[in-house]
Amino acid sequence: MKVIGFIASPRKEGNTAWIVNTILEGAKEQGAETQSWQFSDLDIKPCQGCLGCHKGDRGCVIDDDMQRLYGPLEQADALVLGLPIYMGQMSAQAKIFTDRLFAHITPRFSPYYKAGKAAKKKLTLVFNQGNPDSGMFQSYFDYTKKMFQLLEFDVGEVQVVAGMRNEAAHERQGLHAAMRDVGSSLVSDRFPE
Numbered sequence: 748m749k750v751i752g753f754i755a756s757p758r759k760e761g762n763t764a765w766i767v768n769t770i771l772e773g774a775k776e777q778g779a780e781t782q783s784w785q786f787s788d789l790d791i792k793p794c795q796g797c798l799g800c801h802k803g804d805r806g807c808v809i810d811d812d813m814q815r816l817y818g819p820l821e822q823a824d825a826l827v828l829g830l831p832i833y834m835g836q837m838s839a840q841a842k843i844f845t846d847r848l849f850a851h852i853t854p855r856f857s858p859y860y861k862a863g864k865a866a867k868k869k870l871t872l873v874f875n876q877g878n879p880d881s882g883m884f885q886s887y888f889d890y891t892k893k894m895f896q897l898l899e900f901d902v903g904e905v906q907v908v909a910g911m912r913n914e915a916a917h918e919r920q921g922l923h924a925a926m927r928d929v930g931s932s933l934v935s936d937r938f939p940e
């Protein structure tokens with residue numbers, strides 16, 4: 748099983764990176780092949796709305812680092828998307844990535860659909876935020892889950908790590924074990940719901 752993590756934070760060693768890497772650690776312990784990508788290392792341009800991905804058979808026509816991700820995205824069985832909350836929403840880096848999935852999920856370009864497979868790719872959404880109230884952005888988390896479900900992902904329970912204002916994720920008691928469990932559940936098919 749291949750599990751890919753995406754770190755949608757500009758801070759390479761921030762909370763999002765630690766959380767995603769810990770989830771991947773849990774998946775790896777269960778035998779998964781894992782890989783992680785930092786959006787801060789990639790130059791990904793916003794979708795231009797040219798619909799070039801609908802016109803030919805090349806997929807997205809923008810020549811940037813998103814092209815490095817489309818292949819691994821198609822190969823992966825499960826994705827982990829780590830999202831810091833910025834102004835009550837996913838970071839700009841995450842939104843740009845999500846818009847660029849438009850080319851990937853179009854049935855015409857997805858080898859997934861071409862192969863006629865019915866199984867959906869698993870997706871774990873893991874938010875982290877400064878505010879200590881984990882329900883503060885619940886309607887946004889629900890909306891985001893729904894949006895990715897409409898994109899045909901098999902989205903599990905949204906994970907929220909709150910209270911990251913004056914504390915680093917790696918210092919939070921019990922968080923390492925909790926995030927590792929999220930990763931192992933991905934592999935053992937006990938998708939937390």
Ligand SMILES: Cc1cc2nc3c(=O)[nH]c(=O)nc-3n(C[C@H](O)[C@H](O)[C@H](O)COP(=O)(O)O)c2cc1C
Pocket residue numbers: 756757758760761762763764831832833834835836875876877878879911912
């Ligand atoms: C520009 C900016 C906006 C933020 N907006 C919010 C917010 O609206 N609500 C919140 O709870 N935390 C907010 N935060 C705090 C981050 O979500 C939090 O510190 C998170 O752990 C950062 O992840 P990182 O360490 O991977 O960068 C904001 C942080 C920044 C830099």
